[in-house]
Amino acid sequence: MSGEQTRSPEAELGLLDATMIGMGAMIGAGIFVLTGLAAEIAGPAAIAVFALNGVVTAFTGLSYAELASSIPKSGGGYAFVREIFDDLSSFIMGWMLWFAYMIAGALYALGFAPNFLELLHVYGVVRPPEEVGALALPVVDAAVPVGFLLAFAAVFGLVALNAVSTAASGSAETVFTIIKVAILLVFVAFGLASPMFSGAEFQPLFPEGSGAAAVLPAMGLTFIAFEGYDLITTVTEEVKNPRENIPKAIFASLAVTVVVYLAVVAVAVGTLGASGLAEAGEAGIAEAATSFMPTGLPIIQNGGALVVFGAVFSTLTALNAVVIASSRVAFSMGREGQLLPSFGQIHHRYGTPFVAILASAVVMLGSVALPTQSAGNMSSLFFLLSFVIVNVAAIRLRRERPNMHRPYEMPFYPAPPLIGIALNLILTGVLVEYLLRTDPLALGLSAGWILLGGAAYLTLNRLRAEPDSGPAAAEAEMAPETED
Numbered sequence: 001m002s003g004e005q006t007r008s009p010e011a012e013l014g015l016l017d018a019t020m021i022g023m024g025a026m027i028g029a030g031i032f033v034l035t036g037l038a039a040e041i042a043g044p045a046a047i048a049v050f051a052l053n054g055v056v057t058a059f060t061g062l063s064y065a066e067l068a069s070s071i072p073k074s075g076g077g078y079a080f081v082r083e084i085f086d087d088l089s090s091f092i093m094g095w096m097l098w099f100a101y102m103i104a105g106a107l108y109a110l111g112f113a114p115n116f117l118e119l120l121h122v123y124g125v126v127r128p129p130e131e132v133g134a135l136a137l138p139v140v141d142a143a144v145p146v147g148f149l150l151a152f153a154a155v156f157g158l159v160a161l162n163a164v165s166t167a168a169s170g171s172a173e174t175v176f177t178i179i180k181v182a183i184l185l186v187f188v189a190f191g192l193a194s195p196m197f198s199g200a201e202f203q204p205l206f207p208e209g210s211g212a213a214a215v216l217p218a219m220g221l222t223f224i225a226f227e228g229y230d231l232i233t234t235v236t237e238e239v240k241n242p243r244e245n246i247p248k249a250i251f252a253s254l255a256v257t258v259v260v261y262l263a264v265v266a267v268a269v270g271t272l273g274a275s276g277l278a279e280a281g282e283a284g285i286a287e288a289a290t291s292f293m294p295t296g297l298p299i300i301q302n303g304g305a306l307v308v309f310g311a312v313f314s315t316l317t318a319l320n321a322v323v324i325a326s327s328r329v330a331f332s333m334g335r336e337g338q339l340l341p342s343f344g345q346i347h348h349r350y351g352t353p354f355v356a357i358l359a360s361a362v363v364m365l366g367s368v369a370l371p372t373q374s375a376g377n378m379s380s381l382f383f384l385l386s387f388v389i390v391n392v393a394a395i396r397l398r399r400e401r402p403n404m405h406r407p408y409e410m411p412f413y414p415a416p417p418l419i420g421i422a423l424n425l426i427l428t429g430v431l432v433e434y435l436l437r438t439d440p441l442a443l444g445l446s447a448g449w450i451l452l453g454g455a456a457y458l459t460l461n462r463l464r465a466e467p468d469s470g471p472a473a474a475e476a477e478m479a480p481e482t483e484d
Contacts, residue, residue, distance in 0.1 A: 013238050015245045020174040021235065021321055022228040022253030027180060027260055028318025030225030032311045033111055034376075035265055036284035039277040041218040043207035046274065047265045049218045054258035056219070056427065057226040059420035060387045061254050062410040063394035065247035068233045069408040070397065072242040075332025076234035076325065077390040082336055084393045084400070088457065093389050094333045095453040097230070100382035101326035102360055104224060105319055106367035107375040109151035112315035116150055119312055122305040151368050158320045159361040162327065164350045176317040181256075183310035184264055187289055190303065191267030194292035201273045220431030224380040225261070229254055230387075231321055234328035247408040286311070323360065330356035337464065338457075370445075377435055377442040384428045391417040391424070 013021075038046035064077070073079040078094035085093075117129040126132055134143035191197055206212050229250045236242045239249075264285065268277050272288040280287040286307045293303020331353035334343025347354035367375060394417045397404070410416050435443050 011238055011240045011242075013235060014240055015248055017174055018232050018235070018239045018245055018249035019252045019256075020177040021324065022232040022249060023181070023257055024177045024317035025228030025231045025321040025325075026226055026253065026257040027177065027184070028108060028225070028228075028314050028321070030222065030318075031184070031261060031264055032115075032285050032307075032314060034222045034225055035268055036277050036280055038218045038222050038265075039269065039274045039284065041207075041221070042214045043205070043274040044202040044269050045205050045207070045212070045215055046218065046277070047202075047262060047269060048205070049215055049222060050225070050261045050265055051258070052215065053219050053223055053226050054254070054261070056223075056420070056423045057229065057254060059416045059423065060391055061229050061250050062416040063391045063420060064229055064233055065250045065408050066406060066410045067390070067394055067397065068236060068246040068250070069243045070404055070406045072236050072246070073332070074233075074235055074237040074328050076230045076236075076329060077386050077393075078329050079233070079236070079332055080393045080397075081389055082332070082338075084397050087338075089389075090336075091333070091338050091457050092450075092453065093386060094329055094338060095450075095456075096382045097386050098326055098329045098333070098360070099363075099449050100227070100379045100386065101231075101322045101329060102363045103367050103370075103375050103382075104227070104379040105155065105322040105326060105360075105364040106151075106370060107224075107372060107379060108315050108319040108322065109154050109364070109368055110147075110372050110375070112154045112312065112319060113147040113150040115308055115311040115315060117147065118308045119305070122308065148368065152365060154316065154319055155323075155361060155365055155368075158316070158323050159357055162320070162323050163347075163352055163354055163357045176313050176320070180310055180313045180317060181260060183306060183313070184260055187285070187293070187303070187307060187310075188263045188267050190293045191271050191288070194271060196292045197267065197270040199270065201270050216427070216430045217434045220380060220384075220427045220434060221377070222380075223384060223427060223431075224376055226254075226257070227379075227383045228257070228321065230383070230390075231325040234325040234332075243407040323357070323364070326360040326364070327353050327357040330360055338460065340460075371441070374439055374442040374445070377431070377439050378446050381428065381431055381435070381442070381446060384424050384431065388421055388424045388428070391420040 035046065038049045042049050067080040071080055071083050073083070075082070075094070076097060078090065078097050081093040082090035114129050117126060117132055120126045121128050129147075132146050134145045135149060136143045207214050232249050232253065233246060236246055239245050268285055268288045271292050272280070272284065277284040277288070286304045289307040290302060290304035293306065295302040330339060330343050332344070333339040334341060334345070334353075334356060336344070342355045343353070343359065345355060346352065394410075395414055398413065432443070
């Protein structure tokens with residue numbers, strides 16, 4: 001492409017920016033949307049669902065930290081697997097991760113739209129969201145739902161921001177995440193001080209009938225909430241001193257996220273009760289806030305409005321984070337010759353992976369037409385499978401390159417990656433069984449994406465085999481060193 005060249009991204013993000021990118025994804029729409037779903041399946045044990053998901057995440061996070069310090073390349077789990085495994089295995093890993101992030105982007109965009117309409121309704125700008133209809137198009141005889149237009153506008157806006165400036169998108173993520181966490185802390189403080197809060201709401205902890213077994217399917221469905229630490233490693237080359245800052249950012253973002261989740265879920269269950277939280281569904285946190293936070297406040301009016309305001313920021317930060325992540329995975333694959341070479345190019349003026357960002361945005365916008373729950377299910381499934389492969393990669397790298405320079409080494413090796421593999425496989429099996437019963441569409445589309453990837457892989461291999469094909473040229477532009 002004219003005007004573009006293959007070079008490495010600029011390292012413009014600090015430790016705080018990298019940490020906020022991870023937190024922006026993990027403390028995203030999930031804390032508002034998924035809490036009610038977890039309570040519906042697991043009752044008061046919803047708090048155990050998020051705690052155990054944090055534990056599962058921590059084992060794989062150790063593998064990510066060690067791999068990121070050893071292989072400081074953008075692309076997240078894909079970059080690690082590309083360095084360690086053969087061509088086909090690394091393509092499958094990248095193909096799954098790219099899809100998981102794009103589908104998550106569509107999910108967050110769809111979550112942004114109703115929350116933004118609700119926020120406008122609070123201030124009397126529009127009617128209640130359920131009464132907001134469609135917007136008639138001026139030329140053709142058709143109308144488009146306002147919610148879809150808002151979702152499209154959110155994706156376009158953040159894609160434009162990411163396309164022209166990595167530093168601007170990183171700074172925006174930091175500001176948005178700080179605002180969001182501050183709102184949740186206000187929610188927790190009022191909840192704990194409220195007379196409505198009662199420990200009796202946690203008795204019995206597990207729902208009657210299913211008992212403790214109810215925790216497993218709820219963990220599988222809500223696992224997407226903790227995918228953010230992979231996202232940090234997708235921008236490794238844009239982080240200053242990545243060998244030290246990436247492991248620190250992974251642990252800091254994961255620790256803060258787990259604490260925030262447990263505090264918010266504890267307050268929501270303790271005030272509204274698990275049944276009330278489940279009945280409220282996606283609006284569970286907002287209803288809890290409305291029930292115990294003061295009303296008649298200046299500007300924000302009431303607690304529910306404050307939480308809706310936080311939900312808008314949450315969905316935007318999560319969307320921004322996955323726009324960054326999906327494009328970096330595609331950029332890394334293009335640079336390695338596993339997608340078209342243009343995907344692996346940096347724009348000469350903006351210093352961003354321009355084509356990779358636009359391509360990811362196209363798929364993300366098309367995915368907005370999917371059912372919201374199916375999008376969440378598919379994203380969780382692909383993340384779980386990807387994390388299994390990353391744990392295997394950590395073991396294989398230790399065996400094949402024992403003397404490799406590792407600024408961070410996980411403790412108690414090989415226990416953490418082995419436990420990570422076992423736990424992620426268990427959750428994958430539970431989720432697949434659940435989807436067979438409740439959401440075959442998600443399984444069908446997931447299989448379709450894998451088949452499409454197989455066709456793309458064979459086509460690109462055939463192009464590479466031709467004497468004058470372009471993809472091979474991109475491989476000569478490999479950037480950073482991987483081993484000291």
